[in-house]
Amino acid sequence: MLRRSILLFISLLFLFFFVACSNAEDTSTNDDQEDTTSDNDSESDESVEMDKTPVTFHYFNAGSPGNDIDTNETRIGKLLEEETGVNFKIEHLVGDLNTKIGVMVASGDYPDVIVPDSAIDILLDAEAFIPLNDLLEEHGPNILEMYGDYLHMFTHDDGNIYYIPFGPTINEFVPDPNINQGAFWIQRGILKENGYPEVKTLEEYLALIEEYAEDNPQIDGMDVIPFTGLTYDWRFFTFSNIPNHLAGYPNDGGVMVDMDTHEASVYADSEHAKRYLKELNDLNAKGLLDQELFIANYDEYLAKLSSGRVLGFFDYGWQFGQARTALREAGNPDREYVPLPIVFDGVEKDQYLDPPTFTSNRGVGITVNAENPERIIQYWDKLITEEYQKLVMWGFEGEHFEVGDDGRYYRTDEQIELLNKEEVREEVGMKYFEWYWPRLNGSFSDGNAVEPGRQPEVALAAYTDSDKEYLDAYGINTFSELFARPDDRPWYPTWSANIDQGSDVQIFQQRTDELLRRHYPRITLADPADFEKEWEDFVTEYRKLDVEAYENFFTEVVKDRINGEW
Structure with missing residues (x-):
């Protein structure tokens, strides 16, 4: 696939080169021909002028909940409509x-x-998307x-x-000063009450929570939930990934990849799990x-976190931003x-922070029904420009931001407070456009x-007095400094490999999920006396699947990516 893509790219380059040379030779013959060409160019420009007739497309976002809205009801969407004539009616998954x-299919x-x-x-597989080439x-x-x-x-x-x-990364990769990926989360007050102890192992973490729950069975008149998690629908991976992270590996999907041999192995039935x-x-x-760990839906999960009665949980930061905002506003x-x-005790280094x-294997497509x-x-082409990406x-x-004399972007306290309000982000359009559309990562051409959130000036300015108290207690400047730097993994993440629908690998994943x-x-939830039996029942069923073929597939994916083939 890589070779074919490169050959196609080179062919297009040669085509553009020869066309450009041909046009240059044609237009440099004599003055009369130059005048003719100029007229033709003018006519050509008019013929390809963008159609700005008002039109509304139906945009279905299955990636996150949200308020259904027309993009032209936002400030950014209105500007884009003025330039393109296009509006999108966004519908979110329910x-x-x-x-x-x-x-739909x-x-x-x-x-x-x-x-x-x-x-x-x-x-x-249903051929619902049209080719975009x-x-x-x-x-x-x-x-x-x-x-x-x-x-x-x-x-x-x-x-x-x-x-x-x-999110392609352009220019320089900028690490996140805060944690938007996986972590074990704990209420700040628990650490504060215990003198901000160093907490590294699962045993230490759970012991802190258990002790606090015994002393504080209720919070604000509500029964505490010492530990919970997210298991709803496709987000079940949030729960099943945890043993992998505890063993010191990043989120590579259903496998962990050995840093020396580059071999992939499953962990669903491992000793870690x-x-x-x-x-x-x-x-x-x-x-x-x-007790609702395995039956609560996503909204119920967020509501629990927002209530402030959950003491600890594992999750990826990007999944519960709504709850984090609600707690800060409280x-x-x-x-x-x-x-x-x-x-786990005995693991030398964590790998929660994602490498570049x-x-x-996720994205936005145009369907066969689109006129x-x-x-x-x-x-989209207008949206991806730096002008609009900055908006x-x-x-x-x-x-919403200022520009210093050195050209660096920053936000004042008032601007940070303003953008902590969901209604402001919705009105501007930032909430709707910042993900699930073609967008950028990294840094702009001016270095910002x-x-x-990845701009140090903004991250430091956004910290509250309570944030700073916590950071000072641990002798760090940003939350991410508690975490180990990510190792270089040119194959990461393996879960983004293209897997054919109906293939043995896809069927293995489906059955494993079940x-x-x-x-x-x-x-x-078993009685402790039945734990071993329940575990062995699972392992027996799991090993009936073709685990070896699955591991071999991802081992090849890793090796191909190391060699530059995707």
């Missing part, structure tokens, strides 16, 4: 993802644009430029591009585990959560970070 997508009635998240393979060549020069280093990563074996992933589930089983026996910093790089990466798809591409990420200069959803709750 209910089960696979059911929603399944109905069965009926053939698709929205114009879909962000299908984990159901992307279903839509690809020609559209990008003709109407998406900015997209091709920004995604240039990554095009081969989401070009399929048939040579086509069917969706645009989110058993050890973690045993800890949860013990918590449950003590009455310290959320005004009790001791109820806010802080991240910890928890590992590009997720190639005038070129106008969608033109809109999406930073807002409007003088209102694409994401304000087994984990069925057996992990049984193991966790």
Whole structure:
């Protein structure tokens, strides 16, 4: 696939070169011909002028909950509509993802644009997305430029591009001063009450929570939930990934990759998984585990975190931003959560922080039902420019950020407080455009970070007095300094590998998911006397699957990526 992509790219370069040379020779023959060419160019420019006739496309976002809205109801969306004539009616997922997508496939009635998240393979298999190659060549020069280093990563074996992933890194990679990825989270007040102890191992972490729960059975009149987690729908990976992180590995999906041999191995039935589930089983026996852990939906989970009665949990920071905002607005910093790089006793180094990466198997595609798809591409091409990416990420200069004499972007305390309000971010359009659309990562050409949260000036200015108290207690400047630097993993993440629908690997993943959803709750909630039996029942069923073939597939993925082949 890489070789084919490179050959295609080189061929296009030669084509453009010869056309350009031919035109140059034609227009330099004599004065009369120069005048004729000028007239023709003028006519050509008029013929390809962007159609700005008002049009609204249906944009279905299955990746996150939210308020349905027309993009032209936002300030950024209104500007884009003025430049392109295009508006999008955004619909967010309600209910089960696979059911929603399944109905679309069965009926053939698709929205114009879909962000299908984990159901992307279903839509690809149903041929719901149109190829974008020609559209990008003709109407998406900015997209091709920004995604240039990554095009081969989401070009399929048939040579086509069917969706645009989110977030290519351009210019310099900028690490996140805060934690937006995986971590064990704990209420800040627990650490404060215990004199800000160093907490590294799972045993130390759970002991702190257990002791605090015994002394504080209620918070603000509500029964405390010592420990919970996220298991709803496709987000079950948040729960099943935990043993991998505790063992000192990053989120590579269903496998962990040996740093020396580069061999991939599953961990679902490993001693790491058993050890973690045993800890949860013990918590449950003590009455310290959320009894709704395996039945609460996503909104119920967020509501629990927002209430301030949950003492600890594991999650990826990007999944519970709504709860974090709610707790900060509530005004009790001791109820806010802080991240910890928890590992098993004996693990030398955590690997929670992601190395520079590009997720190639998620994105936004245009469906076969869309009329005038070129106008969608033109809109995206405008959105991906630095001009608009700065509006999406930073807002409007003088209102949402300032520019110092040195050209560095920063925010005042008032601007930070303003943008902590969801309604402000919604009105500007930042909330709707910052993800699930073609967008950038890294740094702009002027050196400022694409994401304000990665700009040191902004991160430090956004910290509250309580944040600073916590950071000072641990002798650090940012939250991420508690975590180990990520090792270089050129294959990361393996879970972004393109897996054919209906293939042995895809079927293995599907059956594994079913087994984990069925057996992990049984193991966790079992009577302690039945733990070993429940565990062995799971391992027996799991090992009936072709584990070796699955591991071999990802070992090859890792080796190919090390060799530059995606």
